[in-house]
């Protein structure tokens with residue numbers, strides 16, 4: 001018992017150090033909304049500097065420690081400049097990836113300067129120990145650390161809530177302009193916070209060095225643990241972050257000795273902590289106020305046959321005729337690296353999920369392959385297939401947190417899982433054979449369909465084999481983008497709420513992306529295992545995932561070509577061979593070059609090399625009279641407008657909507673208070689009310705976007721227990737006040753997201769035949785009725801507000817819903833456009849047979865278009881009946897006072 005208590009108290013000390021760095025992370029986040037993944041690297045750089053100054057230069061420890069903290073502060077400010085000031089793209093995710101680049105650069109510089117070995121550092125704090133309880137001995141240094149962390153958390157808490165600097169810091173990430181108007185120098189304020197954050201990371205490194213030594217391995221462990229502690233604190237609360245750091249430290253301390261027979265269990269603690277937090281605090285769909293991240297530009301997925309031919313023929317000729325063994329090996333390494341990057345194209349590029357596990361999943365595939373081929377002697381095709389399929393469940397586990405969280409929290413959770421897999425699986429000698437590895441076959445030969453493919457005797461054959469896999473995977477991933485699954489994934493990445501409103505199963509789509517990406521990575525890992533006679537698993541540290549995302553983003557994370565470009569940066573690949581032959585750079589320098597290239601990309605071309613190249617080629621083409629993009633657009637329009645096929649009105653499945661005693665409360669605010677209404681097929685019911693009356697919340701409740709009490713029925717079927725996407729599929733469509741168009745899809749693709757046929761196997765089929773299924777008759781009709789034929793290939797961002805509104809309406813209609821809920825479809829439109837929309841709404845009820853609920857502030861339009869009107873005030877129905885009756889009710893007039901626009905001269909005359 002006393003041993004456990006001792007371990008817990010010791011863990012309190014190391015946990016305090018984790019907390020120190022995590023507090024720094026919170027400080028940075030509060031000022032900029034960016035999670036600084038470089039903190040672990042900053043800590044280690046400070047620790048190495050402490051070692052150098054005390055051991056090599058003979059400095060007194062305290063002075064050296066001070067300089068270590070100063071280095072942290074300087075690195076904090078440098079990181080700030082690199083990721084916040086210089087990049088032109090205003091995206092938090094890009095900035096976070098920038099901090100990953102800083103981490104890569106720090107790691108490479110540290111390794112170049114100090115080599116790979118760990119260094120031991122002498123004690124900085126007072127020595128000696130105390131015995132608080134009999135049998136429990138505790139070093140004084142741990143008590144000091146604990147005291148420092150608590151004092152710092154309390155001080156930071158006080159500074160950030162009570163001083164004008166702290167309050168301004170909290171405001172600056174959300175309202176920088178307001179703060180600037182008040183006279184604050186935003187840049188200085190943020191830089192100050194990044195300096196404090198860096199100094200705290202530096203202090204944590206300096207104080208940790210005497211306990212654990214200075215080593216690059218610590219940078220990884222610290223990064224993951226610090227991120228976990230900060231997530232426990234919700235990236236905001238100093239006391240909770242402190243508690244998070246300490247609890248994680250204590251658990252790790254106990255589990256490092258008492259590992260319950262599972263070696264590496266201590267390293268799984270951060271992941272468990274993150275999952276716990278996500279489970280308690282996460283949301284399956286983001287709130288109305290959630291602003292989606294801008295992600296790397298996504299490619300079209302179009303395959304150019306001449307381009308594909310070049311991509312196959314050139315490497316084949318190079319391998320067969322030009323390259324020597326060394327260069328062939330470098331090309332093979334690059335091709336192998338392209339496979340997890342292709343999985344990243346799918347997962348991050350299409351589905352928008354920043355997962356830091358794709359390299360780890362390759363390791364899992366490799367391990368399965370090595371076991372089956374080396375130990376069980378299974379043949380190559382079966383091994384590759386099983387390794388691929390065997391990695392999928394692990395990929396799904398990685399994807400599970402995405403059901404309740406997104407963005408940075410997801411990245412942290414996946415990195416935590418990667419660290420846990422490294423500790424529990426790859427570092428477990430009984431599974432991986434440790435330094436001896438797993439031989440792929442007993443006699444050292446690698447047979448594929450009876451043909452020897454070992455890389456020692458037949459490196460060219462193996463290179464062809466990998467090339468074949470890469471080409472096939474690239475085509476499959478590009479196909480996926482063009483098919484219905486690609487559209488759904490991009491809808492999810494852009495806007496989860498809009499996607500769910502279109503009937504897309506957001507969680508299911510994410511899990512498909514995680515599963516398919518895992519299969520691709522697993523396949524890559526299996527091939528990598530075959531690339532050497534003995535498979536080793538020390539090459540899968542969790543931070544390798546960070547480097548892979550870096551390479552992917554440099555190449556261009558949204559396209560297949562980007563994955564290929566990115567793979568050239570892989571150390572020991574063709575990029576490093578080229579740099580090596582030109583400048584004599586080794587793999588570590590190449591890692592530094594990779595990190596620097598990533599930083600340059602983030603600053604100058606955040607969409608990556610592939611996109612930059614495509615733009616350059618595009619601008620070249622524009623000078624030549626071969627307008628390819630325009631041709632592609634025309635083709636999209638032509639898909640719908642085959643001559644001689646006029647569209648006709650389209651009857652939908654009739655079903656009435658019944659809303660009974662529905663209530664929605666936000667804390668003390670009753671936004672919807674016992675609303676009763678019904679809409680029959682063929683009928684337009686208007687909902688009117690002043691701003692804040694609860695109209696949008698009523699639509700949110702009917703469509704399942706806010707939890708509500710009461711009953712909602714469609715065609716007699718209860719819907720209260722059905723998810724948002726389930727209600728959309730059942731036949732309820734909605735439009736949004738803020739339109740929520742999928743900005744990375746064309747107009748036609750936006751329309752197709754909600755109307756594409758769905759089967760559970762569609763993602764697999766789409767990879768092979770992306771063009772299955774034509775746009776439905778309802779899509780064609782909606783395009784005709786709303787006159788969008790000339791815009792089908794346009795991106796929504798290229799359209800006027802009026803056209804965007806029409807696209808939003810067409811998209812809601814294209815799914816052939818029985819019930820259509822329209823949230824202010826006419827706001828911002830001119831008189832003529834409002835008239836047109838009014839006519840379309842009537843035709844949807846009369847010709848299509850829809851039940852339409854129309855929220856609209858334009859009372860004159862409501863009067864003309866609606867059969868009945870329901871008036872809301874403070875969430876309650878205050879009047880219901882014919883338009884003339886309701887709009888002349890004194891209570892409605894009173895609620896609307898000041899809101900009723902005067903009719904225009906045109907309206908009066910009409």
Ligand SMILES: Nc1ncnc2c1ncn2[C@@H]1O[C@H](COP(=O)(O)OP(=O)(O)OP(=O)(O)O)[C@@H](O)[C@H]1O
Pocket residue numbers: 287288666669670671689690691692693694695696697698737
């Ligand atoms: N997520 C939320 N959290 C807290 N309060 C909310 C939330 N969403 C809406 N409300 C509150 O609920 C009430 C009804 O809001 P709602 O947006 O439904 O009104 P509305 O009639 O659609 O207004 P408008 O015409 O301006 O769109 C308002 O008091 C609003 O502040």
